[in-house]
Amino acid sequence: MDKKLPTEPYKGVRDFYPEDMAIQSYIFNTWKKTVETFGFERYDASILEPADLYKSKGAVNAEMVNDQTYTFIDRGEREVTLRPEMTPTVARMVAGKHRELSFPLRWYSIPNLFRYERAQRGRLREHWQLNCDIFGIEHYTADVEIIALAHQLLIDFGATPDMFEIQLNNRAEMSQIFAGLGITEPEVINEITRLNDRKKKITTEEYETALLSIVGDTALVNQIQEKLNCQNDTNEVLEGLKTLGINNVKIDRTIARGFDYYTGTIFEIVDTDPSNNRSMLGGGRYDNLLKMFKDESVTGIGFGMGDVTMRDFLETHNLLGAHITKTAPTLVIIPTDSDRNLDSQKIAHLFRQREVKVSVDLSNKKIGKKISDAVNRGATFALIVGPDELNSGNFTLKNLAFETEESGTIDTLLTYLISHTT
């Protein structure tokens, strides 16, 4: 009679059942570990931000703000947006304590971000993204450092350098290249940049036709292509990375990046496997982001890397598997019947005080079933608790992996268990 609710999650977002959460935790933990070896500190903020943070001029690309954010009016008639990216938030936080913070900063966060878009491979409406930024260093070695971190992140998941490629570009250098060709109008540069971004997806003919319709001059079309194809291009960031032993990197003049706030280095890391031919990570340098909040400016460079694309990468290259561990209890206490549940819970407390992970099987299944359930859950030990054991004080601890048993008082078994777990 009454209509039941669907059990599916909201469109484009995920439920994390324990087996998914195990993967998610592995990704987050690995991120955290690597990033902290680079001396980064963690911060976070609310998922809610005033809509103005994204709307103010030149903050981000207009399409994303207008068409791809979750924006609503709250009960106090404030316009609120679910954060679609973290950079404006961290810029706001840095600007807010500009005078108190001791630069340079190395900050990271793993926020969940929301974008209202059509879900597809590697793109969902909610994703988590590792965000790393260095604030307050103009020197190019900050660019090198942040890209070296991005590189190391993948290495620490077990990736080898042939599995991915770092693609570098520089907004300032692009402006110079265009200026050298006599192209100075920002509108035209913008159009060419957007076209370049799509270059790998379209044919050379399509590219040339589109480029011609922008610049209206065949000679110029050829000159632009020549500049873009220059394989020998290098810069100090590229050389710096090579000095650090990072060689799967190249200059790619078609790298564009969507956000308007980038002013210098921009980079992406792409999967070299053709079946997962996507950008997994992207970032760049921004000089003017704090100007929204203050007259003073602080330069920053950072990147974001998504959990969805990360998982796709790890699955594509078979880098998950052995790393994923379910959180199983070490010990399952098995009462022979429900009347022994409380006695069992009391015993469990003794083990928990010694930091043993214990669950008590409170079901009314038969003992054999409870034991096989414990095995299936991945427990290492099982302890049977029944009237005989409680009366005599003599218990049996089963080692489920080796199919051995140990008898004794709770105290001796506790000592035994602790000495047999690492």
Added chain:
RNA sequence: GCGAUCAUCGUAUAACGGCUAAUACUCCGGUUUGUGGUACCGGUAAUCAGGGUUCGAUUCCCUGUGAUCGCCCCA
């Protein structure tokens, strides 16, 4: 926002327009009233929603919903 493909037990698959919609795994129970994953036996459980064509629709058509893949954009 646009385009393509798809939608069957909890999961993965099967069924020419025609028998009670099948099989495997999972789950539950039993063989075994207090002790292990196996084996054997049994059980629960599905045609996304609404309309149309037809004697008859899981199958064909339309609409909606959802998913996947691509475009746009981006992690």
